[in-house]
Amino acid sequence: MKILVVAHRFPPKHQTGAELYSWRLARRLRKEGHEIVVFAADDDLMRRNYSVRTSDVDGLPVIEVQNHRLHRSFEETYIDPRMEAAFVDVLRNVRPDLVHFQHLLHHSVRYPRIAREAGIPSVLTLHEYWLLCGRNGQMQQGDGSNCERPSLDTCARCLCTFMWARQKIDLWMLRGLASVAKLTGVDLKAQARKLRLRRLVNTDPQSLSEEEIEFMRGQLLLREASVRDMFEMVDAVIAPSPSLRARFLEFGLDEESVILHDYGTDLKPFRNLTRVPRGEKLRVGFMGSVQPVKGVHLLVQAMADLEGLPIEATIHGDLSSKPEYVRALRKQLTPSVNLAGKIPSTAVPRFLSELDVLVVPSTWWENSPLVIHEAFAAGVPVVCSGMGGMADLVKDGVSGLHFETGNADDLAAQLRRLVEEPGLLERLVAGIPEIEDIRRDARFHSKLFEAVLLHHEELAAENDIEDLALDF
Incomplete structure (x- = not known):
């Protein structure tokens, strides 16, 4: 066919x-x-x-x-x-x-x-x-709050504050910045984005006129x-x-x-994968886009709360797409957190084999995150936000633990349980379900x-x- x-x-x-x-x-x-x-x-x-x-x-x-x-x-x-x-x-x-x-x-x-x-x-x-x-x-609305379901009025207000198009001046500006970056190595896209947002978007839903909202409803x-x-x-x-x-x-x-x-999931790279035994510290990992909606800041904040406990975290993801966000993360880093950057797909099985638990702290609903499939394929339980597709895949107390979405304190509490509760990690590993092969x-x-x-x-x-x- x-x-x-x-x-x-x-x-x-x-x-x-x-x-x-x-x-x-x-x-x-x-x-x-x-x-x-x-x-x-x-x-x-x-x-x-x-x-x-x-x-x-x-x-x-x-x-x-x-x-x-x-x-x-x-x-x-x-x-x-x-x-x-x-x-x-x-x-x-x-x-x-x-x-x-x-x-x-x-x-x-x-x-x-x-x-x-x-x-x-x-x-x-x-x-x-x-x-x-x-x-x-x-x-998810502009302020980061999640929508339970579409609502005509809420969606109209939300989209009135959303930059859904570029203008030609943006294209010319971005092309120029790409040329500057190629010649000098200096990336000015973050600064340009801030100026562009100020110019194009009214970010205050309360200041919208009824005419603007009614037009977007239509x-x-x-x-x-x-x-x-x-x-x-x-x-x-x-x-x-x-x-x-x-x-x-x-x-x-x-x-x-x-x-x-x-x-x-392509299970071939995970067959015959040798797990690295747990050492003195609980090894926590994150893989994915390093941006606010993925909740990386929640993991960084949780690790700060756990400083002094035998726990360490490695964060893998592109650090160039949201430079302002990454700078804010770096200011909060503790010695127990390694902001490691991109990881090639061929290195994912080995990275997972060296973890005790993967954290998926997304602040939006997600669908069926591939990273959870891969963690389970590697025999790694998952701590995740207790909502949407994440909660569908990870059964709380069986194959992982849930925490309240957006709550770094609750994430820290769940990670603390893995450090302090004898046998909990082993029970979660035993509860990992079979993963569908590609x-x-x-x-x-x-x-x-x-x-x-x-x-x-x-x-x-x-x-x-x-x-x-x-x-x-």
């Missing part, structure tokens, strides 16, 4: 959860005998907006379109006619049997309709809440209608976590149409794709459609 995979970003340049999973699943599906082509968006500011380039990533043909997010309206954040034109070209040239939409951020929610009208079935995987939340899909109703139409166009929807699935059922999706199926995950997708394609062909036969091949 020829499958077109649509992703918002793709490795090797982009290496966060959804991108890595899309890449790993695509590689495994190719090994299962499918022909895979990837269509992704990118944001290389030194390339022309909407220009197309092709590359090869581990044998996967990847078609990338530059989308610099120079949106002329809020509508273009989810319906982008020029990205749609690129998608039509890809469908015409690739002629896939099926499209797997991994993410439509930076693309257009009308892609599934375009595919349906071209006679091509599609499957959509949900990775977070972008289809419900226009603010990065995190169901925009959100249009967005919701477009998203609902998109769901009508896909043939199957996959939700990796119960929490994520529940949110979309609340949105109105039919229970039978949303398949609960968690991510698979090979079995790929076979699940193969069967689903085959069923969707068969159903599509049966419908075509019932409607006496002789040929559903592309005809643009």
